[in-house]
Amino acid sequence: MKINSGNNILNQTLGQQDNLFKKLATAKRINSAADDAAGLQIATQLSSQINAREQGARNVYDGISLARVYDQGLQAIQENLQELNVLTIQAGNGIYNAGDRQALQQQADQLLDNIQQTIESTEFAGKGVFTQGGEITFGTGDSSLSLNTEDIATVLNDNNLFDFNLTDSSQLTAALESVQQSLQQLGGLRADAGATINAFEAAISVMDRQRISESEARSRIEDLDFAKATSQQVANDILTQSSISVAIQGRVQQQQAIRILGG
Template structure:
């Protein structure tokens, strides 16, 4: 004759399974470790993870754009500084008492500033990409579209203004040079203003992506992260249940053996 006590064994098995599940959650700090824990929640959490990662990469992209814009704008400022010095020399060359030697000295100084401008144009680059050699629109993907930064062929612009043709040999030629330099300063200033506005737009886009990333990460955390206080409390309850189920099962087995002995 055989006596069964399946209820106690079933309770013990359920308690042990609950313990294992809670231990896994406590170890990973996640409420959802597989689709079996919460299928719908896992799907939403995965979608949010994808968006968080995309926004993080988009933020890095636009931050690169901000850095490029700053390098571009600083290059323009270097050109503007040299044009300002040329403007000063052009005004000085308009002095009627200057003779050939004085004008030659002014011309030599002017040539050095023109060489500085050419050096800035040739050497201003970001991550190996020259910024002043062509008209271009550089795109930075945000994960939901892109933001563009406009760069300009500055050498072509200055050549169109005849800004490299500086002649201080006479007061009349110095006056003509002054007009060309003034026009070039206005053009470079306009490019600087455009670069500043686009840098601000890129920075604003980066801030928006960062805010979205924080909000989406918080939403994901609410779905998949573990409530440690509640999980610890549930683990304590599961431990007590497991211990009591073990005790009941052992007692039932002893009683079963006693009953079999009596019946035998």
């Protein structure tokens, strides 16, 4: 019985040592349901939530990038409109003749071409930013955030911007109203884009805090306490060596008894 008891202790100790080596190798306290079934289930749920938040944050970062491209395009158009505004006021100078106004019109046409090119070429992920308006949604996992964009060509056409004429002094008032109304509308769109960027960044900040809290909770459940595990390993080493000595001694005693009985 003593020999069997010594072997049982040795087998148990070796099994514990093997399990401990796995934990040290993975730095995880829980490597299977056998280690802690309830803890594994909770850690798995937390991992799912963490992964969802990480993807949600990536979605919102894409939204921020799109909003910034949208705002930068609006800024470029706004800058051309500012120059058109100056040219329109300049064209109202009474000392300018027809040739002077024609020169101003050529400058205005170049600015209008710049605006058209910005509308057509501003893209994000291969899609036109200004060619169609609407709501673009970015899922966060728990909810969603949206960026509203405008079809800028339609907005400017509604203001008759592309019928801009500086050669006819009777149309200068209409031209000035067109430019200033367009500037006001684009200013409002830029303000909306800026507010959206701020909202997206605030949402990411919340998601990051939640993800960090959940990661800490998961770590407390499944991560290994290295100090405790190392101490346990040392204790198991001592117990293993003792069990081996006991088993060897038991076998020697058994062999001696067999020889005596056989003699």
